[in-house]
Amino acid sequence: MSLLKEMYPSDELPYDKFMRMGAQSLSDAELLAIMLRTGTRDKTPIELGRDILRLAGEKWGLLGLHHFSVKDLMQIPGIGEVKAVQLLCIAEIARRISAMKAKTDLTFDQPETVAAYYMENMRHLSTENLLLVLLDNKKRRISENVISTGTSNATLISPREILIRAVREEAAYIVVLHNHPSGDPTPSKQDMLVTHKIKEVSDLVEIPLLDHIIIGDNKYTSFNQKGLL
Numbered sequence: 463m464s465l466l467k468e469m470y471p472s473d474e475l476p477y478d479k480f481m482r483m484g485a486q487s488l489s490d491a492e493l494l495a496i497m498l499r500t501g502t503r504d505k506t507p508i509e510l511g512r513d514i515l516r517l518a519g520e521k522w523g524l525l526g527l528h529h530f531s532v533k534d535l536m537q538i539p540g541i542g543e544v545k546a547v548q549l550l551c552i553a554e555i556a557r558r559i560s561a562m563k564a565k566t567d568l569t570f571d572q573p574e575t576v577a578a579y580y581m582e583n584m585r586h587l588s589t590e591n592l593l594l595v596l597l598d599n600k601k602r603r604i605s606e607n608v609i610s611t612g613t614s615n616a617t618l619i620s621p622r623e624i625l626i627r628a629v630r631e632e633a634a635y636i637v638v639l640h641n642h643p644s645g646d647p648t649p650s651k652q653d654m655l656v657t658h659k660i661k662e663v664s665d666l667v668e669i670p671l672l673d674h675i676i677i678g679d680n681k682y683t684s685f686n687q688k689g690l691l
Contacts, residue, residue, distance in 0.1 A: 476508065490515055490524050497552055502540040513538045514549070527553035528586035557582045570601045570637055570672060573684035577675055584641040584677040592619050592640040596633035597672070604631050610640075621660045628669045636664055638674045645679030649690070657685055 476492040494511030501507045518526020527549055535546035560582040568579045592610040597603060610619055628636055657674045664671045673686040685691050
């Protein structure tokens with residue numbers, strides 16, 4: 463019997479379980495174990511996977527990978543630089559797959575498709591970021607840029623800067639998105655005030671604000687859908 467089989471109960475070999483029952487049958491720790499491939503003298507890959515999940519905490523689970531740096535993961539005994547890089551690459555692959563799937567449905571007239579497309583990029587951020595998306599007269603993207611990075615609960619939005627960029631790039635429409643790190647996309651009073659200022663200025667220069675979308679944790683609020691524009 464191999465050392466690996468001696469370390470695991472007979473029904474706990476992740477690779478064998480995958481081959482018998484498929485990836486959907488594996489726990490989060492078992493999925494991580496297959497990615498890690500090896501453990502240490504004292505710990506199996508599954509135990510290392512559980513250590514990673516403990517570092518993330520119950521709130522985040524596997525999503526915690528989006529919040530870790532290589533240095534964070536290397537705090538776990540048995541996770542060296544190579545394993546840490548592999549894990550973060552897996553998280554990035556998952557994010558890109560999600561974005562690619564959402565891109566096929568992306569239509570800027572439909573807030574749900576816009577929120578789905580930007581969700582994975584924005585919902586894991588620890589501070590508020592404001593993204594400006596500029597569109598041409600057929601509502602196709604000209605550009606998108608993060609124009610403001612704030613604190614854990616506030617972003618500094620400049621209606622003047624937004625309009626300067628829109629005019630400079632000859633945009634026909636504007637869409638603004640920002641995230642709430644709390645996970646709750648309910649607009650604050652400041653969100654409402656700034657959105658109305660942006661709309662007033664955009665109407666004056668005839669570059670309409672199509673929407674302001676607040677990204678939460680797998681939830682969003684569209685000012686357009688809510689009739690707040």
